[in-house]
Amino acid sequence: MIVGNCLILKDYSSEPFLGAVEIEGGIIKRVIQGRVEAELDLSGKIIVPALFNTHTHAPMTLLRGIAEDLSFEDWLFSRVLSIENRLTEKMVYYGTLLAQMEMARHGIAGFVDMYFHEEWVARAVRDFGMRALLTRGLVDDQGDDGGRLDENLKLYHKWNELDGRILVGFGPHSPYLCSKEYLRKIFDVAEFLDAPITIHLYETSKENYSLTELLKLGMEKVKTIAAHCVHLPKESFDKLKDLPFFVSHNPTSNLKLGNGIAPIWEMIEHDVKVTLGTDGSASNNSLNLFFEMRLASLLQKMKDPRRMNVDTCLRMGTIEGAKAMGFKSGRLEEKWNADLTVIDLKLPEMFPSKYLKNHLVHAFSGNVFATMVAGRWVYYDGKYPTIDVKEVERELKKIEKELYS
Ligand SMILES: [Zn+2]
Numbered sequence: 001m002i003v004g005n006c007l008i009l010k011d012y013s014s015e016p017f018l019g020a021v022e023i024e025g026g027i028i029k030r031v032i033q034g035r036v037e038a039e040l041d042l043s044g045k046i047i048v049p050a051l052f053n054t055h056t057h058a059p060m061t062l063l064r065g066i067a068e069d070l071s072f073e074d075w076l077f078s079r080v081l082s083i084e085n086r087l088t089e090k091m092v093y094y095g096t097l098l099a100q101m102e103m104a105r106h107g108i109a110g111f112v113d114m115y116f117h118e119e120w121v122a123r124a125v126r127d128f129g130m131r132a133l134l135t136r137g138l139v140d141d142q143g144d145d146g147g148r149l150d151e152n153l154k155l156y157h158k159w160n161e162l163d164g165r166i167l168v169g170f171g172p173h174s175p176y177l178c179s180k181e182y183l184r185k186i187f188d189v190a191e192f193l194d195a196p197i198t199i200h201l202y203e204t205s206k207e208n209y210s211l212t213e214l215l216k217l218g219m220e221k222v223k224t225i226a227a228h229c230v231h232l233p234k235e236s237f238d239k240l241k242d243l244p245f246f247v248s249h250n251p252t253s254n255l256k257l258g259n260g261i262a263p264i265w266e267m268i269e270h271d272v273k274v275t276l277g278t279d280g281s282a283s284n285n286s287l288n289l290f291f292e293m294r295l296a297s298l299l300q301k302m303k304d305p306r307r308m309n310v311d312t313c314l315r316m317g318t319i320e321g322a323k324a325m326g327f328k329s330g331r332l333e334e335k336w337n338a339d340l341t342v343i344d345l346k347l348p349e350m351f352p353s354k355y356l357k358n359h360l361v362h363a364f365s366g367n368v369f370a371t372m373v374a375g376r377w378v379y380y381d382g383k384y385p386t387i388d389v390k391e392v393e394r395e396l397k398k399i400e401k402e403l404y405s
Contacts, residue, residue, distance in 0.1 A: 001375075005038040007046040007345070009357070011331040012314035016046055016356055023338040026164070026375035030334050044346055045369055046356060049330045050109030050339040051289045052131075052321030055198070055227040055248035055277025057115045058124075059087065059095030061102065062399060064281040072204055072257045080282055083403065084116075091403075092117040094395045096124035097387060099287060104130065104379035106288045107341035107368040110325055112198055112225055112248070112277070114171040118151070122159045125166055129378045129386045131339070133225075133325045134159065135171030135198055140182040149186065156195060165374055167326050169196040169223075175209045180217060187218025196223035196326065198248075203228035204259050211236050215243075225324050227277060230254050230262045237270035246273045246324035249316070251295040253279035265300040265307045275321040290366030293317045297361055310361045338375040341368045 004020025008031060020038045022029040060080075067079035087095075092115070103111060110131030113121055118136045125132045136152035138145060152170050160168040170190045172178045178186070190197050197219070202211075211233055223244040226232075232247070249264050264274050276296060278287045293313045300307040319330030322339075329339040345353060349363040370380040377385050 001040065002032070002036060002038045003040040004032070004042055004047060005035060006042040006044065006342075007356070008332060009046060009048040010333060011049060012311050012318055021047060021332060021338070021340070023372075023375045026338055028332060028334055028336050028338050031332055042342055045342050045344055047332065047340050047342050048107075048360065049318045049332055050341045050371060050373070051107050051317045052275070052325060052327070052330065053103060053108050053111040053278050053287065053289050054225055054246065054275040054321045054324050055250055055279055056099070056111050056113060056287065057137075057280035057282075058099035058111065058113050058121055059092040059115055059117075060280030060282045061098040061287075062087065062091060062095040062403065064285045067282055072259060075257060075283070086403065087117070089117045089120045090395075091399050093120040093124050094392060094399060096121045097128055097392050098396060099281070100124065100128040100130050100378070101384055101387075101389075101392075102287045103289075104128075104371045104373075104384070105368065106290060106366040107343070107371050108287070108289055109329060109339035109341070109371060109373045110322065110327060112325060114173070114198055118155050119158075122155065122162075122166060122168075126162065127387065128384075129165070129376055130373050131165045131325070131327055131329070133167045133169055133196065133198070135169045138170065138172045138182070138186060139177040140179055143179060143181060145182060149182075149189070153189070156193065160195070163374075167196075169198060169225075172197060172199045174200040174203070174207075175214060176207055180213075183214070183219075184217045187222055190222040191218060196225060196244075198225040198227065201226040201229055202231040202233075203254070204257075205231055207231065215239075223324075223326075225275070227279070228254060228259065228262065229267075230260045232262070232267075234263065234266065237267055237272050241271040241273075246275050246320075248275050248277040248324070249292075249296055250277045250279040250284075251292055251299055253283040255295075256285075257283055261299050264296065265303075268312065273320060273324065274316055275324045276316045288366040289317055290360070290364055293361050310357050313361045314357065338372060340372050342370040342372075344369045 007016040156168040297308040322330035329337040
């Protein structure tokens with residue numbers, strides 16, 4: 001399949017040119033420069049690499065807007081957890097379909113997830129067609145984790161590397177909800193399986209533990225996607241750059257829950273790998289990574305407008321996120337995954353066309369024309385070809401009644 005006859009942005013560091021992309025078996029066969037006879041003519045549009053959301057809790061779309069104007073502790077412990085306790089497997093499945101609908105509409109091809117009933121998140125990812133790195137959220141109480149690590153292992157053995165789209169890692173929630181012994185065990189398992197972990201790290205100013213100790217417990221040996229890192233100790237930056245350690249920067253969630261601004265410019269200057277995440281819908285409240293990209297840029301420019309050029313922002317949102325997850329995506333090039341998104345250049349905010357890359361970061365709403373994952377359209381011109389939208393809407397209506405009336 002050849003799609004294009006439109007502008008192509010190969011990656012964050014290049015400039016758009018007129019061309020097309022040939023796709024075969026979910027992989028990019030070649031990128032063609034110049035005018036060609038495309039099977040799918042997308043003139044008037046631009047094809048760019050799809051985005052990768054490195055931190056979310058997908059089923060929390062069901063909890064959007066339920067807990068506003070609260071402290072982090074009240075938000076989590078008195079509001080969110082009481083509703084989460086009532087979520088069934090079926091609810092998690094449809095909540096994850098809804099999350100993917102929203103993400104696909106914003107040009108996202110893959111996401112990192114940490115939640116419970118994760119088996120049903122996996123089923124929803126299988127059915128919708130996105131990429132994902134899935135983890136079961138792990139917490140323990142004096143060594144007893146209620147079988148969570150076993151569940152995570154079961155998930156790993158059943159779903160890891162399915163279709164080349166689903167990967168499974170391990171999800172220690174945070175150093176404040178996991179004992180040291182438990183963390184050591186999780187890091188050991190992850191190292192043995194060569195699987196990544198994702199963890200909430202230094203999200204609030206109250207978190208008080210030693211990063212050096214965490215690394216020694218085994219974290220330094222496993223690929224880590226660390227969400228938030230608002231209060232990550234600055235003296236650790238030089239050490240982290242040499243580790244398989246990726247920060248997932250979640251600017252909206254950090255602001256909305258009053259946790260502050262992560263010093264990502266200093267991290268980037270120290271070559272720490274920084275990616276972008278939305279966090280769950282109860283703390284954001286949307287899954288729009290274009291918005292996060294813009295906010296990430298503006299928050300750093302507050303101190304110095306020369307920080308965070310658009311290439312840096314686009315890299316965080318595309319190839320760096322894909323790399324953190326373990327996918328060869330985020331660049332439109334031969335032998336790379338056919339994960340791309342199409343944006344309509346007739347949108348008023350895309351003028352003048354000479355400065356398109358700047359518009360992508362600082363003007364674009366995030367409402368794309370289409371998103372392709374592994375060579376398949378998961379969103380195209382207002383439609384979701386892989387799912388029965390009417391059925392999803394019916395089920396969501398029932399879920400809303402069960403949860404909120
Ligand atoms: Zn989170």
